[in-house]
Amino acid sequence: MGTAVVADRIQFAFTVMFHYLFPIATIGLAPYIAWFAWRSARGNDEVALRASVFWTKIFAINFAIGVVTGIPMEFAFGANWALFSAKAGAVIGQPLAMEGVYAFFLESVFLGIMLYGRRHVSPRLYAWSATLVGVGSWLSGFFIVATDAWMQHPVGYRIAGDGSIRLANLGALLLSPFAWWQYAHVLMGALLAGSFIVAGVGAYYLLARRDLEDGRRYVRMGVIVALVASALVIFPTGDRNSADVTKYQPVKLAAMEGLFHSTDGAPLAIIGMPDTQRRELIDPVVVPNVLSFLAYGNFTANVKGLTEYADALWPPVALTYYAYHVMVGLGTIFIAIAALAALLLRRRRLMEFRPMLWVLMLAMPFPYIANEAGWVVTEVGRQPWVIYGIMRTSEAASTNVAAGETIFTLIGFAGMYFLLGLLFMLLVLREIGIGPNAASHAAPEIEA
């Protein structure tokens, strides 16, 4: 694989992973904001009113950086991946165009009302705006996942005489079960992250003995939703994704699990380091037969190992394996944290039990890592294909863009995103520092 393709891949991975940090928060926080806005529109709920103002500020910072880092993604297909775009644009351009038309306009237009129009509109219209912004961010996620799912598992297409891929059935693309299970998993992952953010910020206020009424509400809501989301992210959505991978991308499954040799009653590796030279998992800790059960619902089923396939068809094994294990390991820890916190909440002890509040506060970054790791499994595990079974990544990059050009722009993006990351942390920590009470008093445009 030439240097240019490697540079293109590094650039895409870096820019898209940085970008995705922000949609995680907007998708995850949107339902909370809509909920708080409706609560405050319905009646005399001061905490909900303050919460809708406070979380909209956090949301808006995430949204702004999500938008500016998202614009390069749409054009990166044409700029760095011209051959892929020319071949598949008629298919994947379709959901991307729909994302612009159906999701982005909705989000950006109604976010304008939420940020600037509070004094111009009724509480009900404000709540509707919050809802529509949320619908926009969830729809946007759908179109992106549908695009990706098509690249993972192409459906509803035909290959034209000139070798380009044409859309034969848009319905098949948009309604593909592969896409919907992936979408559900992505949504639950983001909702989990949003819940840990809400609960974590609430826990911070309780630990810092300030904004107590608000902090309690955030912790309670965050923990309850986190419990539901952390369960749904594993079952059924995670489980169904694994089943789809087993069925359509068995090499990826083998890499995820670090399974080199086909095995009846394959074990599930909890820990272990894959060695692609010796083709074995080093120092493994395994649970016997469980992989066969998870993949096929049968403890003795045969699971195909990597050695069944030519080396050229393997994805990068170590990266796929570690990313998968980081995601699953964290997912297990999340459900434990959420369950423990929910138990304490039920016994009315959570708000005073500082060790658990510390755990909730410090857990905030980890759902981000799990979400990103999940995408690494999906995308790195798809290699060597850009469109599974149809087009290789090595054949997809622009031939008229030199490696040096891509490296130059990569350095530029790295510098730009370093600055953006610093500014983001500065602004978000500052808003959290100001807090919901001061925020709603300080903002003159708020009319209760």
Added chain:
Amino acid sequence: MNAVAFALLATMIAIYVILDGYDLGVGAVVPFVARSGEERAAAMASIGPFWNGNEVWLIAAGGVLFALFPRAYASAFSGFYLPFTVVLWLLMFRGIALELRSHFSSDLWHAFWESAFTGASALLAVLFGVALGNLVRGLPLDAHGYFLGRFAFLLNPYALGVGLFALLALAQHGLAFLALRGEGELAARSARLLSRLWWGVLLLYCLTTLASLALPTGSAAQAPLHLAPVAALSLLALGGVHWFTRLGRPAPAFAASALFLASLVLAAAATMYPYLLPAFPAGSGGIAITDAGPGPGALGVTLALTLPGLAAVVLYALFVVRRMRGRVGSG
């Protein structure tokens, strides 16, 4: 059928130019019309709720180009790789500047982001003009339709002239917007500057038109009469900007400025047609709508999905703009 796709794309780009044009224009003129910190804040707040939605037209047009003309999309963005990346960085920087400015109440913080916003907005207006100039002039393309030239090729006198013209035309549009939505002295100063800047726009319009007619490429040289009605429309709209500004009627002046920009996009599109990327030198073909085009089925699907969506966007955007109407004060 391919002509319909071309028309849809041109319409979306025209809407983008009109909408993002005024917020780019406001960015470019802020230091010239807003004297105090309050006025600068008011000028930036006047576009705060809208710039994001305006920019979505660029993203949506990009998506439609991707879906309908994948070869042109692939060729254009890989061919313009470096200049396009610079445009992206400026768009990012500008958005960040606008969003971050209000987060700290420090004069230094404000001054930095205001300058960043103005610089990025003005440079973007120039670069969009340079890109349009090069599209009209044509690009050296290889057998597969990929751009062969280098950065320096794009910086030719014609394209730079169009870039300068674009800066003035968008500055005029931004001033018309501030005259309409600003309050008190800010609006009055914008209107005054607008009537002075207008002469510059007129001059550059005439020069650009003459230079386009002299280009050895495109249908402008082959059939100038084709474009005569469009030129008449441009001049009429441009006259309207001046006329209504002098009458002190900012709303029709802004509408005339929007019509002027639309007529310019129409002229460029008509010059390029039937090519999406005309080749340089003239007569060597290019990527035409027919060879980069979608099948009739795909086009039907795209239109059926895009048009109702865009109609809904226009309706709810108008609703929101009406709800949010009113001049922005300096408070």
